[in-house]
Amino acid sequence: MRPTPGVAAITVVLPADFTAFCQLHHDVYQHYAHQLVADHDTAVRAVQHALGDLAASWTQALAGHHTTAIAWASLTRRIHHAARTSCGTPAGALYHLVPAAEADAAVLHHLIGLSITGTADTLGTEPTTVTSLLQTFERRLNDTAATSLRACWTAANSR
Structure with missing residues (x-):
């Protein structure tokens, strides 16, 4: 969505540790999604949404001892939902x-x-x-x- 002319755009700055986590895990997450979801675009969106879910709860995810386990649970929930609604x-x-x-x-x-x-x-x-x-x-x-x-x-x- 584009901002209305004359209205300042909102800039979202993600924490550096979240960005690093995404860079570290994104490729594996994407490969996993493509193994389970036949449609490329649906697989990509599922990973994007899972990382968005994680971003929304990043502070809580870091407070736990198993940040990667929390991220994996979010990812698999999104991927399995996408696999049910797409060609398996x-x-x-x-x-x-x-x-x-x-x-x-x-x-x-x-x-x-x-x-x-x-x-x-x-x-x-x-x-x-x-x-x-x-x-x-x-x-x-x-x-x-x-x-x-x-x-x-x-x-x-x-x-």
């Missing part, structure tokens, strides 16, 4: 087959290519937790009855 993807279908924490770890580590530590940093958790989530996901994937999960995972990996 094979990676998005994983969330109907395994718990969200396992799917998050698998998507970030295996599909996006983050290290265990990078995945933990993104999720706002410990590397040991990520390792455990990935091991559980692998066990589910290797279960002989997991035909749907394997088909979904194969489709997500080929995307």
Whole structure:
């Protein structure tokens, strides 16, 4: 929206630590969104809105011990809503087959290519937790009855 002629525009200055956080996490967030939301523009908007949500509560997010976990919760809420209203993807279908924490770890580590530590940093958790989530996901994937999960995972990996 453009300001009315003769009326001063409002300038919003974001805290430097919020700007740094966004620069650090934006690319991973965008890759994650594209894994779950087929429409590029919808994925971009979902990440923008999630970061806007975080900006609105930045002071409270910093007061907690797990700022990245708070940001991840905001992001996944927006992304999953966008995935429901847009065309889904094979990676998005994983969330109907395994718990969200396992799917998050698998998507970030295996599909996006983050290290265990990078995945933990993104999720706002410990590397040991990520390792455990990935091991559980692998066990589910290797279960002989997991035909749907394997088909979904194969489709997500080929995307």
